[in-house]
Amino acid sequence: xxxxxxxxxxxxxxxxxxxxxxxxxxxxxxxxxxxxxxxxxxxxxxxxxxxxxxxxxxxxxxxxxxxxxxxxxxxxxxxxxxxxxxxxxxxxxxxxxxxxxxxxxxxxxxxxxxxxxxxxxxxxxxxxxxxxxxxxxxxxxxxxxxxxxxxxxxxxxxxxxxxxxxxxxxxxxxxxxxxxxxxxxxxxxxxxxxxxxxxxxxxxxxxxxxxxxxxxxxxxxxxxxxxxxxxxxxxxxxxxxxxxxxxxxxxxxxxxxxxxxxxxxxxxxxxxxxxxxxxxxxxxxxxxxxxxxxxxxxxxxxxxxxxxxxxxxxxxxxxxxxxxxxxxxxxxxxxxxxxxxxxxxxxxxxxxxxxxxxxxxxxxxxxxxxxxxxxxxxxxxxxxxxxxxxxxxxxxxxxxxxxxxxxxxxxxxxxxxxxxxxxxxxxxxxxxxxxxxxxxxxxxxxxxxxxxxxxxxxxxxxxxxxxxxxxxxxxxxxxxxxxxxxxxxxxxxxxxxxxxxxxxxxxxxxxxxxxxxxxxxxxxxxxxxxxxxxxxxxxxxxxxxxxxxxxxxxxxxxxxxxxxxxxxxxxxxxxxxxxxxxxxxxxxxxxxxxxxxxxxxxxxxxxxxxxxxxxxxxxxxxxxxxxxxxxxxxxxxxxxxxxxxxxxxxxxxxxxxxxxxxxxxxxxxxxxxxxxxxxxxxxxxxxxxxxxxxxxxxxxxxxxxxxxxxxxxxxxxxxxxxxxxxxxxxxxxxxxxxxxxxxxxxxxxxxxxxxxxxxxxxxxxxxxxxxxxxxxxxxxxxxxxxxxx
Numbered sequence: 001x002x003x004x005x006x007x008x009x010x011x012x013x014x015x016x017x018x019x020x021x022x023x024x025x026x027x028x029x030x031x032x033x034x035x036x037x038x039x040x041x042x043x044x045x046x047x048x049x050x051x052x053x054x055x056x057x058x059x060x061x062x063x064x065x066x067x068x069x070x071x072x073x074x075x076x077x078x079x080x081x082x083x084x085x086x087x088x089x090x091x092x093x094x095x096x097x098x099x100x101x102x103x104x105x106x107x108x109x110x111x112x113x114x115x116x117x118x119x120x121x122x123x124x125x126x127x128x129x130x131x132x133x134x135x136x137x138x139x140x141x142x143x144x145x146x147x148x149x150x151x152x153x154x155x156x157x158x159x160x161x162x163x164x165x166x167x168x169x170x171x172x173x174x175x176x177x178x179x180x181x182x183x184x185x186x187x188x189x190x191x192x193x194x195x196x197x198x199x200x201x202x203x204x205x206x207x208x209x210x211x212x213x214x215x216x217x218x219x220x221x222x223x224x225x226x227x228x229x230x231x232x233x234x235x236x237x238x239x240x241x242x243x244x245x246x247x248x249x250x251x252x253x254x255x256x257x258x259x260x261x262x263x264x265x266x267x268x269x270x271x272x273x274x275x276x277x278x279x280x281x282x283x284x285x286x287x288x289x290x291x292x293x294x295x296x297x298x299x300x301x302x303x304x305x306x307x308x309x310x311x312x313x314x315x316x317x318x319x320x321x322x323x324x325x326x327x328x329x330x331x332x333x334x335x336x337x338x339x340x341x342x343x344x345x346x347x348x349x350x351x352x353x354x355x356x357x358x359x360x361x362x363x364x365x366x367x368x369x370x371x372x373x374x375x376x377x378x379x380x381x382x383x384x385x386x387x388x389x390x391x392x393x394x395x396x397x398x399x400x401x402x403x404x405x406x407x408x409x410x411x412x413x414x415x416x417x418x419x420x421x422x423x424x425x426x427x428x429x430x431x432x433x434x435x436x437x438x439x440x441x442x443x444x445x446x447x448x449x450x451x452x453x454x455x456x457x458x459x460x461x462x463x464x465x466x467x468x469x470x471x472x473x474x475x476x477x478x479x480x481x482x483x484x485x486x487x488x489x490x491x492x493x494x495x496x497x498x499x500x501x502x503x504x505x506x507x508x509x510x511x512x513x514x515x516x517x518x519x520x521x522x523x524x525x526x527x528x529x530x531x532x533x534x535x536x537x538x539x540x541x542x543x544x545x546x547x548x549x550x551x552x553x554x555x556x557x558x559x560x561x562x563x564x565x566x567x568x569x570x571x572x573x574x575x576x577x578x579x580x581x582x583x584x585x586x587x588x589x590x591x592x593x594x595x596x597x598x599x600x601x602x603x604x605x606x607x608x609x610x611x612x613x614x615x616x617x618x619x620x621x622x623x624x625x626x627x628x629x630x631x632x633x634x635x636x637x638x639x640x641x642x643x644x645x646x647x648x649x650x651x652x653x654x655x656x657x658x659x660x661x662x663x664x665x666x667x668x669x670x671x672x673x674x675x676x677x678x679x680x681x682x683x684x685x686x687x688x689x690x691x692x693x694x695x696x697x698x699x700x701x702x703x704x705x706x707x708x709x710x711x712x713x714x715x716x717x718x719x720x721x722x723x724x725x726x727x728x729x730x731x732x733x734x735x736x737x738x739x740x741x742x743x744x745x746x747x748x749x750x751x752x753x754x755x756x757x758x759x760x761x762x763x764x765x766x767x768x769x770x771x772x773x774x775x776x777x778x779x780x781x782x783x784x785x786x787x788x789x
Contacts, residue, residue: 007365022279024114026169027191035097042090050157088124109190114278122212130207136199150214155187160205194265234289241294245406266400268345302345310334311393318391357421415451419463445479461495468499494530513553517560524568529591555602569618589630612646616653628654629758636765643769662755671695
């Protein structure tokens with residue numbers, strides 16, 4: 001990753017961190033002469049030392065081939081690992097002297113790895129048996145248990161040679177000879193789990209090893225280990241952090257000020273301050289002391305880097321790939337198309353998982369310099385060529401890091417990732433009492449509004465709803481008013497409806513009325529049904545409020561909704577030069593009913609009549625034959641609605657539309673002639689036109705080459721002609737066979753049945769009161785139409 005930029009202004013800080021005393025190393029090994037354990041294996045019995053060949057054969061009889069991990073799978077492949085294993089449940093190590101001997105081994109391993117011996121635990125994992133020629137190719141151990149940090153191999157006395165253990169970390173390599181041939185000799189090696197290692201082939205005889213998983217018990221994070229003392233270096237770092245904090249505050253930075261990449265590798269599940277290894281632990285403890293003195297936050301996280309670019313092989317683009325997507329081989333990254341860098345999988349010094357979500361890494365100061373220059377990707381995938389693009393290569397890198405920033409900038413850091421995470425963090429602060437960030441509840445909420453991404457950001461809808469709930473729970477009207485005006489007014493899409501009424505109640509009638517008046521102008525054209533539903537919900541909640549100002553405020557809001565209706569229902573033009581109308585709004589029956597119910601609820605009679613005339617003038621927005629009958633049926637159930645002038649207008653236009661089309665049943669077709677207004681005048685379309693006009697002919701056959709058959713296929717489909725058309729693949733050229741059907745008539749019959757059902761609904765929803773006489777003529781025609789159906 002040659003394009004990584006490291007912190008340009010942190011040379012002094014990096015020098016200080018590199019000077020931190022780093023206890024231990026990536027591996028430790030040794031041998032000792034001591035009283036041997038009593039090793040009992042189920043099915044074999046107690047072992048003798050050195051283990052004789054006969055007992056080795058007996059061990060092999062109860063063992064199984066050792067697998068290895070390949071991606072998510074575990075497979076057996078002797079070309080990669082030629083070894084036998086016996087599960088720890090079948091092996092028991094004992095004897096009166098063994099606890100003391102093993103304690104010495106474990107203490108030596110802990111000292112060599114730089115781990116606290118009092119917290120290091122060893123759990124038996126397997127007994128491994130290597131025959132002559134047995135080996136294990138380079139690999140890395142997986143974390144098999146919570147808190148696992150390393151692997152310990154104890155080699156039992158066995159005659160043989162070869163089988164050296166090679167441990168590698170970064171650019172370093174250690175070869176360890178684990179031969180133990182004398183009866184009282186034990187050889188051991190311990191290495192961190194992220195180290196790659198291999199077992200060289202056994203040249204002669206055998207090799208037996210008991211493998212342990214080494215884990216760290218959780219410790220007291222408040223109490224540093226006794227040695228070494230990091231306080232002097234921490235003090236110098238703290239002074240630098242204080243200066244850096246002032247610069248971050250002045251610049252208004254919203255990203256972690258420092259991200260220090262750890263030397264060892266850790267999984268998301270295994271990352272914790274308690275499980276950091278030798279040098280990483282030393283740096284973390286130093287930074288923890290410095291952070292406390294400078295009032296900085298310190299967290300561990302995983303750096304995620306994804307890259308996508310052109311796949312190249314020996315400098316040439318790869319145009320074709322047919323192998324497995326994850327078997328990249330010698331394919332390299334050419335031109336980089338896209339890269340993304342973020343921090344995620346947070347964990348605090350107390351071991352609690354953070355709620356920070358994903359935070360962008362783009363502007364953070366990454367240290368130490370060069371740490372990723374030769375990094376190998378954790379995942380690689382090839383994607384087959386598509387369109388004009390060749391094969392693309394995707395790479396993913398994951399590295400653990402320590403991220404720190406001034407504690408007062410925590411909200412800025414979290415909000416840079418997502419609004420949802422920022423809301424969750426503020427909520428946790430408020431629930432915890434006095435916020436650790438040093439700001440009061442109203443200051444935190446106002447800062448959250450300041451940091452909210454503008455309209456069009458990728459934040460999910462749930463963040464806005466969560467913010468409304470948080471504001472309601474906090475009871476802070478000032479930041480709630482700002483959020484409504486500055487954020488929600490721009491981003492509203494209706495998903496916030498359930499949580500908006502309490503927030504509006506919090507800000508009060510005047511602010512709520514101003515917000516709703518502005519919202520209906522923006523929301524009605526883009527999400528009309530949701531906007532109407534919001535006004536209905538707010539009205540139901542606050543209709544009987546003891547605050548007298550709510551009545552006028554809500555009446556004004558509903559008036560603004562009705563006033564905005566004509567502009568919302570008007571067609572919008574896609575291109576001013578072409579004047580191609582594009583429907584802007586479509587209202588369903590429930591929304592139409594709620595619109596007029598709101599008008600009646602707040603006594604807006606004249607505005608309702610105007611709205612009704614607007615609705616019937618835009619049948620593309622509110623269909624008169626389907627939507628209006630359903631809306632009227634719902635409105636009819638509300639007392640007094642059916643006698644209003646607005647109701648009569650809607651009902652009359654619905655009745656006229658249905659009677660115009662379905663006053664009488666559709667007639668059965670008299671012949672097989674089909675209306676065909678074909679735009680094309682080619683000879684083949686002329687033949688098709690003549691066939692459609694023929695009242696007797698039902699089938700036509702057109703032997704045509706492929707492109708001409710395709711042409712007729714498209715003409716038939718686009719014009720929706722009542723023709724079944726298929727290619728008969730016999731002879732040359734193939735024949736297009738067209739057969740007339742009754743599809744249009746069948747559709748009309750179905751439509752007529754639906755029209756009659758809607759007419760019956762209109763009869764049941766007839767206007768009443770003063771409107772009865774005005775609807776009498778249409779009622780008679782509706783009844784007649786239904787009787788002849």
